[in-house]
Amino acid sequence: MHLSFPAGFLWGAATSGYQIEGAADADGKGPSIWDRFTHTPGTILHGDTGDHACNAYDPARLSADLDLMVELGLKAYIFSAQWPRIQPDGRGPANARGLDYYRRVVDGLHERGIVPILTIYHWELPQALQEKGGWLERDTVERFVAYAGILHGALGEQVPYWITQNEPHTSTWEGHGGGRHAPGLRGERNALTAAHHLLLSHGRVVREFGAAATGGKAHYGAVLAITPVRAADPASAADRAAAHRVDGEQNRLFLDPIFRGEYPEDIRARYRTLTDDFAFVRPEDLAIIHTPSDFLGINYYTPTRIAAGPDDRVLLRGPLGPRTAMDWAIDPAGFHEVLTRVRQEYTGQLPLIVTENGASFRDYLDPEGRCRDTERVDFLRDHLREAQRALADGVPLAGYCVWSLLDNFEWDSGYRERFGLVYVDYATQRRVPKESFAWYQGVIRANALEVGG
Numbered sequence: 279m280h281l282s283f284p285a286g287f288l289w290g291a292a293t294s295g296y297q298i299e300g301a302a303d304a305d306g307k308g309p310s311i312w313d314r315f316t317h318t319p320g321t322i323l324h325g326d327t328g329d330h331a332c333n334a335y336d337p338a339r340l341s342a343d344l345d346l347m348v349e350l351g352l353k354a355y356i357f358s359a360q361w362p363r364i365q366p367d368g369r370g371p372a373n374a375r376g377l378d379y380y381r382r383v384v385d386g387l388h389e390r391g392i393v394p395i396l397t398i399y400h401w402e403l404p405q406a407l408q409e410k411g412g413w414l415e416r417d418t419v420e421r422f423v424a425y426a427g428i429l430h431g432a433l434g435e436q437v438p439y440w441i442t443q444n445e446p447h448t449s450t451w452e453g454h455g456g457g458r459h460a461p462g463l464r465g466e467r468n469a470l471t472a473a474h475h476l477l478l479s480h481g482r483v484v485r486e487f488g489a490a491a492t493g494g495k496a497h498y499g500a501v502l503a504i505t506p507v508r509a510a511d512p513a514s515a516a517d518r519a520a521a522h523r524v525d526g527e528q529n530r531l532f533l534d535p536i537f538r539g540e541y542p543e544d545i546r547a548r549y550r551t552l553t554d555d556f557a558f559v560r561p562e563d564l565a566i567i568h569t570p571s572d573f574l575g576i577n578y579y580t581p582t583r584i585a586a587g588p589d590d591r592v593l594l595r596g597p598l599g600p601r602t603a604m605d606w607a608i609d610p611a612g613f614h615e616v617l618t619r620v621r622q623e624y625t626g627q628l629p630l631i632v633t634e635n636g637a638s639f640r641d642y643l644d645p646e647g648r649c650r651d652t653e654r655v656d657f658l659r660d661h662l663r664e665a666q667r668a669l670a671d672g673v674p675l676a677g678y679c680v681w682s683l684l685d686n687f688e689w690d691s692g693y694r695e696r697f698g699l700v701y702v703d704y705a706t707q708r709r710v711p712k713e714s715f716a717w718y719q720g721v722i723r724a725n726a727l728e729v730g731g
């Protein structure tokens with residue numbers, strides 16, 4: 279079967295600053311919470327850090343990577359700016375050398391006919407702001423708007439798509455609730471406070487710089503990772519209630535304020551006492567968060583299976599069927615479910631972009647020096663087929679990006695997990711396009727998917 283995609287479909291690949299750049303203190307860059315966190319013993323598998331990562335900050339490496347994107351045929355590329363390259367301590371004027379790097383990325387993409395999609399925040403808060411409370415403090419929202427203003431002023435004309443906040447649920451729950459990510463804080467009160475400020479920072483930036491405000495070519499939206507949350511035993515009312523609660527915390531906590539201007543009632547009720555009735559929310563905030571976005575980015579990886587535990591706890595259950603190296607269930611139908619749900623319940627005709635989809639497998643170079651990642655080809659094919667089905671069902675999908683262009687630093691899992699279309703030999707920084715690279719190249723060239731059956 280030949281499944282074609284709309285003309286002008288944005289075929290892309292994604293990366294993020296800390297995960298690929300390295301050069302942790304080059305050219306006046308200040309430390310971020312991730313620099314601090316990775317240098318704290320016991321936080322990251324094998325003690326890995328992003329100090330060198332894929333060395334993508336290096337000018338020669340940058341231009342070679344850009345050429346790889348051309349070879350792949352990319353129409354769009356998602357990358358993120360690291361805030362402390364632009365403002366080393368999170369405030370004040372721009373550090374010109376840091377800004378120049380992102381200018382070179384954007385110029386390099388334009389020279390090659392690739393659309394830049396720039397993430398303003400992929401979790402690299404300047405450590406100096408963390409020391410003043412970070413996302414627990416409302417003032418960080420003001421600092422964020424100032425930082426976004428520097429980027430918009432420098433690149434607003436050249437960058438058509440801007441991602442305000444990438445996966446705020448991860449910053450919220452991993453960074454401020456469970457402590458597995460920087461800044462390593464714990465507790466629901468911290469998590470919900472951070473969530474509100476992350477959401478408010480999104481709304482403020484859309485309001486100030488989005489297409490409606492500036493009449494500009496720059497489109498602003500958030501990226502949310504949406505997971506279908508399923509009851510481990512669908513026949514159990516307790517499991518279904520537990521799944522609904524987790525859906526609230528992972529998905530609705532972000533979708534509802536952005537697209538309905540309200541927090542989900544079940545979450546408000548559950549955490550009313552703990553948060554002094556959401557004391558961090560001021561009267562005007564929800565209207566600001568609800569400012570119409572220009573698009574929504576969706577990351578999809580895997581569904582979540584939940585059972586009810588003792589003492590009002592919820593239990594995460596492992597996958598039942600095939601899984602990736604990270605033990606994430608491979609569930610392409612969940613992708614269609616997410617896209618259609620978001621359209622039906624929240625976004626209507628607003629353009630959606632799949633900003634990340636992909637998988638880690640135990641990739642290696644064989645004796646001929648090749649990486650035959652057949653599992654990734656199957657994964658991507660099966661997911662793209664679902665994206666195509668969503669399009670056929672009327673989901674206004676404008677693009678699809680693979681996570682990731684390159685193998686890179688996978689947060690608390692360090693370098694063990696490889697998500698790239700391109701294999702990276704970290705010792706030499708040599709890049710080896712995988713079998714999935716050649717396969718994706720064919721899809722982009724045809725603007726279509728060939729599938730059996």
Ligand code: GCO
Pocket residue numbers: 294297444445448577634681688689697
């Ligand atoms: C994100 C993601 C990426 C991860 C990817 C695989 O928020 O954009 O967390 O940074 O590397 O999702 O886990």
